[in-house]
Amino acid sequence: MSMFAGFEHIVREREPLAPFMWLRLGGHAEYLAEPTNPQELAGLVRRCRENDVSVRILGGGSNIVVRDQGVPGLVIHLGAAAFAQITIADNVISAGAGAKLGHVISTAVREGLAGLEPLVGIPGTVGGALHGNAGTDNHDVGQWTTSAEVMTLSGEIVTHQRDELRFAYRYSNIDELVILRAHFALERDDRAELIKRLQRIWIVKKSKQPPSDENMGRLFKNPIGIRAAELIEQAGLKGAKIGGAEISDHHPNFVVARAGATSDDVVRLIELVRSQVRDRLGVELETDIEIW
Ligand SMILES: Cc1cc2nc3c(=O)[nH]c(=O)nc-3n(C[C@H](O)[C@H](O)[C@H](O)COP(=O)(O)OP(=O)(O)OC[C@H]3O[C@@H](n4cnc5c(N)ncnc54)[C@H](O)[C@@H]3O)c2cc1C
Numbered sequence: 001m002s003m004f005a006g007f008e009h010i011v012r013e014r015e016p017l018a019p020f021m022w023l024r025l026g027g028h029a030e031y032l033a034e035p036t037n038p039q040e041l042a043g044l045v046r047r048c049r050e051n052d053v054s055v056r057i058l059g060g061g062s063n064i065v066v067r068d069q070g071v072p073g074l075v076i077h078l079g080a081a082a083f084a085q086i087t088i089a090d091n092v093i094s095a096g097a098g099a100k101l102g103h104v105i106s107t108a109v110r111e112g113l114a115g116l117e118p119l120v121g122i123p124g125t126v127g128g129a130l131h132g133n134a135g136t137d138n139h140d141v142g143q144w145t146t147s148a149e150v151m152t153l154s155g156e157i158v159t160h161q162r163d164e165l166r167f168a169y170r171y172s173n174i175d176e177l178v179i180l181r182a183h184f185a186l187e188r189d190d191r192a193e194l195i196k197r198l199q200r201i202w203i204v205k206k207s208k209q210p211p212s213d214e215n216m217g218r219l220f221k222n223p224i225g226i227r228a229a230e231l232i233e234q235a236g237l238k239g240a241k242i243g244g245a246e247i248s249d250h251h252p253n254f255v256v257a258r259a260g261a262t263s264d265d266v267v268r269l270i271e272l273v274r275s276q277v278r279d280r281l282g283v284e285l286e287t288d289i290e291i292w
Contacts, residue, residue, distance in 0.1 A: 026066025142167025
């Protein structure tokens, strides 16, 4: 632990990552840090650079499978309050990367600010949402993002303005180590109407999306013009199982981790689905979920 001398209060060694994961699976992080402010974060990042230690950033854990053997290097979780602040000035809502996306959406709606509400129901944090430009068929977080503050590998804080940011389907060009904060310029709308709209969207989403109490992961990006779920269904893979990992019957682009499942089961199931869809339908699926 001498490498993290001075950071003992925020760094733990061989820390299980499963409790942070939406799938509730996976091994340990060699080191896990939960900095309480940007200064500590910058110090950790610099320390890792000096010691040639790899760093990964963990948001809500809804788009990651951690392998059973665990993750080398340092995993940084931005769970502290300092990284989750949400503020509003006029029609701009600013949110720390650790804030839950759902919390940002409900705060905006309460303030009569429209735009983000179609994204209700997407689990995870603002940082995770920006990293992969989380969204639905017609809306994504990038379309409302006017600037983003990031931290580089050397611990420097840089702000990217809108004209430097590029977003596409499940892609953003923000490639610095840490996303710290984002600013979303929204549109004024009638608050009561907006609340009703949010409720309507939420009801429809709930009927289409798997229940949030299941240990689930969304697996593949949609290839152009077709849904990954349809391909998985056409390939006859609804309900396919490896060990405790199972392709959901109702939502075939989701894996469910049943009792006793391991990350290895999930990873092998992903490979099975990918190869069978390729062999049977000639389509190469690209994973959306990251394997650490
Ligand atoms: C039930 C369910 C439904 C879902 N529905 C949708 C949907 O409708 N649309 C959609 O787009 N996605 C969906 N997802 C996928 C997932 O919720 C999104 O990708 C989400 O934005 C991930 O956020 P997170 O905070 O959980 O990120 P994590 O899973 O923690 O991390 C994902 C990636 O983002 C990086 N990251 C996280 N925070 C930061 C940061 N501060 N700085 C730099 N990098 C960071 C991580 O390093 C990792 O590379 C769904 C997932 C589930 C389980």
